[in-house]
Amino acid sequence: MAQPHIISNSAQIAAGLKHPELKQALYDEGAVIMADTLLTLHGERHRKRRILEFGVFRKDFFRWYEQTVFPATLKNSMAGDLSAGRTELVDLGYRVTMNLTADFAGIDRPDQSEAETADLLRLVEIFSQGATIIHSTRPKDELREEVRSAIAEFEPRFLAPSVARRRDLLARLEAGEIAESDLPRDVLTVILRKGDPGEFTPDVLTREIAFYLQAGAHSTANSTIHAFHDIHVWAEQDPVRWDRLRHDRLFFQRAVHESLRLHPASPVAWRQAMCPMHLDGAGAVEAGATVEFRLAEANRDPEIFGADADAFNPERAVALPNLPFGHTFGTGVHTCLGRDLDGGVVPRGDVDPETHQYGTITLFLRDLFARGARQDPVAPPQMATNTARPNWGHYPVIFDERLAWA
Numbered sequence: 001m002a003q004p005h006i007i008s009n010s011a012q013i014a015a016g017l018k019h020p021e022l023k024q025a026l027y028d029e030g031a032v033i034m035a036d037t038l039l040t041l042h043g044e045r046h047r048k049r050r051i052l053e054f055g056v057f058r059k060d061f062f063r064w065y066e067q068t069v070f071p072a073t074l075k076n077s078m079a080g081d082l083s084a085g086r087t088e089l090v091d092l093g094y095r096v097t098m099n100l101t102a103d104f105a106g107i108d109r110p111d112q113s114e115a116e117t118a119d120l121l122r123l124v125e126i127f128s129q130g131a132t133i134i135h136s137t138r139p140k141d142e143l144r145e146e147v148r149s150a151i152a153e154f155e156p157r158f159l160a161p162s163v164a165r166r167r168d169l170l171a172r173l174e175a176g177e178i179a180e181s182d183l184p185r186d187v188l189t190v191i192l193r194k195g196d197p198g199e200f201t202p203d204v205l206t207r208e209i210a211f212y213l214q215a216g217a218h219s220t221a222n223s224t225i226h227a228f229h230d231i232h233v234w235a236e237q238d239p240v241r242w243d244r245l246r247h248d249r250l251f252f253q254r255a256v257h258e259s260l261r262l263h264p265a266s267p268v269a270w271r272q273a274m275c276p277m278h279l280d281g282a283g284a285v286e287a288g289a290t291v292e293f294r295l296a297e298a299n300r301d302p303e304i305f306g307a308d309a310d311a312f313n314p315e316r317a318v319a320l321p322n323l324p325f326g327h328t329f330g331t332g333v334h335t336c337l338g339r340d341l342d343g344g345v346v347p348r349g350d351v352d353p354e355t356h357q358y359g360t361i362t363l364f365l366r367d368l369f370a371r372g373a374r375q376d377p378v379a380p381p382q383m384a385t386n387t388a389r390p391n392w393g394h395y396p397v398i399f400d401e402r403l404a405w406a
């Protein structure tokens with residue numbers, strides 16, 4: 001493949017990712033799991049699909065999600081860790097975010113057991129490897145075969161029963177036996193209810209839901225662990241900082257956004273030019289050429305974030321039009337659909353902390369710190385060795401009751 005054109009200036013990324021003749025390019029090789037999913041669609045097909053699936057965010061969705069779904073899922077996922085007085089944050093982070101993402105995608109877990117979550121995680125891990133096959137050092141056909149086997153396990157065990165339960169509820173709604181508010185609020189329900197059956201063949205439906213599972217779980221888990229670490233290290237330098245984090249919820253969210261800026265789950269976005277074009281930052285781009293948008297690099301631009309752009313500093317001011325988390329959630333037509341779910345709303349002007357939408361990462365971390373979560377003093381965290389990404393691989397945490405927020 002010819003070398004891609006590189007764009008790493010923030011404003012040029014924002015403009016470039018809005019170009020209508022640039023199509024998604026990172027997942028072509030991962031078609032076995034990514035073909036015809038929202039992230040890979042282009043133009044009118046993408047627009048229609050995105051509008052359809054955006055329908056999951058119907059009235060009051062976020063309030064309901066943050067106040068009902070999130071606390072219940074967190075409680076179920078964390079019970080064992082709390083009674084043990086300690087946890088391993090990578091494992092816990094993945095368990096919690098896998099369950100939250102499954103709730104959002106519409107995958108039921110009838111057992112509600114750790115073993116069931118672990119099985120789902122194992123399958124989603126294989127899907128993700130398949131999606132990013134382009135970066136894999138493994139033989140590609142072997143990996144594709146593994147993805148096919150994972151799909152063959154996922155479909156009857158997780159997807160089919162979830163589809164059946166929703167079809168039954170939709171039939172009961174049709175018969176006037178239940179109200180619309182009794183339906184699950186998830187992507188699968190939206191697709192079954194309003195999607196075009198010609199578009200959502202069984203294979204496409206499987207890949208679409210599998211895509212949601214991987215889109216939500218890995219990025220949220222890794223971002224949560226990074227934010228735990230950044231906030232912990234920063235606050236340990238001065239007890240006043242712990243106090244501020246505890247009492248100022250908006251500031252806590254600001255700290256999470258600062259960490260999201262430093263550790264974007266997708267460091268780059270790739271697009272392919274559908275016709276010859278000019279792009280600021282790349283110049284003339286020929287049809288078929290690839291453009292690499294360097295999101296992580298732009299997020300550390302000193303001209304925007306200051307001379308200490310590489311440091312975690314939740315007190316830094318970030319001026320509009322830049323977002324406090326930079327390009328971490330992407331921009332343009334493929335902007336992350338889970339952005340507000342995970343990151344919450346960026347506060348502007350006068351905001352009521354009681355009713356503000358904080359996002360699940362902030363809520364999850366506040367819950368951990370409120371229970372006195374701290375790095376295990378005798379077992380320091382370690383980086384992951386099974387990926388080229390700078391993620392945490394092992395992060396032992398203790399719950400110190402003396403530090404709990406009463």
Ligand code: HEM
Pocket residue numbers: 024038039040050101104105212215216217219220223264265266269270327328329330331333334335336337338339341342
């Ligand atoms: C910290 C967590 C997350 C990060 C950093 C993140 C990041 C991103 C980025 C950068 C993109 C755009 C990729 C591109 O332009 O090529 C994206 C797209 C997407 N994300 Fe996320 N994501 C996160 C969590 C989630 C969650 C929780 C969900 C849903 C449950 C989700 C669903 C999606 C979907 C559906 C798209 C595709 C949107 C489209 O193509 O129109 N993400 N995400």
